[in-house]
Amino acid sequence: MQEKKRRILDGLLACTAAAAVLGLGGVAPAVAAEAGYPAKPVTLIVPGPPGGITDQLGRLVASQMTARFGMRVVVENRPGAGGNLATEVAARAEPDGYTLLLGTQGTMATNQYLYKGLRFDPGRDFVPVHALMSSPNLLVVNSSAPFQSVKDLVSYAKGHPGKLAVASAGNGTATHLAAELFQAEAGVKFVHVPYKGSAPAITDLLGGQVDLTFDYPASTLAQVQGGKLRALAVMGTTRLPQLPQVPTIAEAGYPSAQSTAWIGLFFPARTPAPLVRVWEKDVSAMLQDAASVQALERIGGVPLRLDSAQFGTYVQSERVRWKGTIQRSGATVD
Known part of the structure; x- marks a missing residue:
């Protein structure tokens, strides 16, 4: 194990040095991802309290990804303000692949039309990784x-x-x-x-x-x-x-x-594409696993099998759809 860690560290140092020489600092994280990502625990920010549906889903994802990566994925609960507190923290996180957000219909599609003065833009500040589940009203x-x-x-x-x-x-x-x-x-x-x-x-x-x-x-x-x-x-x-x-x-x-709530994973914007693909691939595999599907069903959901590109298109369509509903209703949250 120590020898493996030493080889990974040597590879990371070599990649960083090469990028510095070439003036291509953005290359280092992408190469490092292929060399041994994740090299430390990953934080999954959940916009809800312990015990809720988002928390249950977050812990399922963390457990599954910990097993797949051989490295801990840690749930960090950040409830409050309809999920906006968690979303702002995730938006400001370093885009190095070690912080993700469990994004919801609210945090990613509707809150921007309900709350005034949000200090993040869900379309600009995040990149979709993979959808996880949907749950109809x-x-x-x-x-x-x-x-x-x-x-x-x-x-x-x-x-x-x-x-x-x-x-x-x-x-x-x-x-x-x-x-x-x-x-x-x-x-x-x-x-x-x-x-x-x-x-x-x-x-x-x-x-x-x-x-x-x-x-x-x-x-x-x-x-x-x-x-x-x-x-x-x-x-x-x-x-x-x-x-x-x-x-x-x-x-x-x-x-x-039709009205269906949905939840998925998002990285901060500018997270290297290879890291997005690592999660995209493993989450896709998780959603094909029978035990994982049964766990989703127990909390009232069904798998939502949309990859990064498909999920991005879906989220944007949801923003357009719910914006009209919110404007017609006059709903606001102070």
Whole structure:
């Protein structure tokens, strides 16, 4: 092991010296990546607290990549400000391949239109590595509600505008924006009731204080399967294996109201391309692993198999899509 480390160090020193002589400082990291990356622990910044869905996913990635690299990948939780604190730290990190961000739909696509004065630009300050998972919103109501379908809900809402209260995990969250998108596409108007997280929103939905919500399987699936909530539609493109009887929102007649949260990996901008490719390749392999897929499903997600270029295109399309929804809704977060 010591001999291997010595050879790696010698190679790194040689590459650095050659780059200095030639005046090509940017070459050194790329060559070093092929010589023995990673040579030290890698930090994966997670924009959420321990125990949440982003944390669970981050720890799964860290465990899998540690095993593949033979070098530790360490999760660093940075909750707060809708993920903006973590994102700013990652944006300012050295682009040397030793800091990554677990980026979400919020941090990479919607927050820039919700928050004023952000000190980073997700499109300029990051390079996509690979998508990880997606998780569709579920349109759910209390099981005692009279609505048996999306058609029933829309019919009632049109006849009673402003009568139904829709809960969200907070103003500007993905659950709020999914509700705004649905209202725009269905031509209905709900009363928005923001909560500080999904748990209190679901509690009040179960208690009848609100009428519906657009939350994720991680928050709602157990209650639906237990008969306390009724799922009217899956807001993604396919039905959930756990709820095969529940139609997609497109099957319910509103294909433009699809709403799916997603999470992926991002390096700071200017990270050498060879390092991006190292992670891109190994994450792709991880998402083909049966045990990893099962772990994703346990936290309410499905694999999102998009490489760096495909993921970049997808993220940009999401920015365009959600910008319009946010502007129409007038949602802001101070």
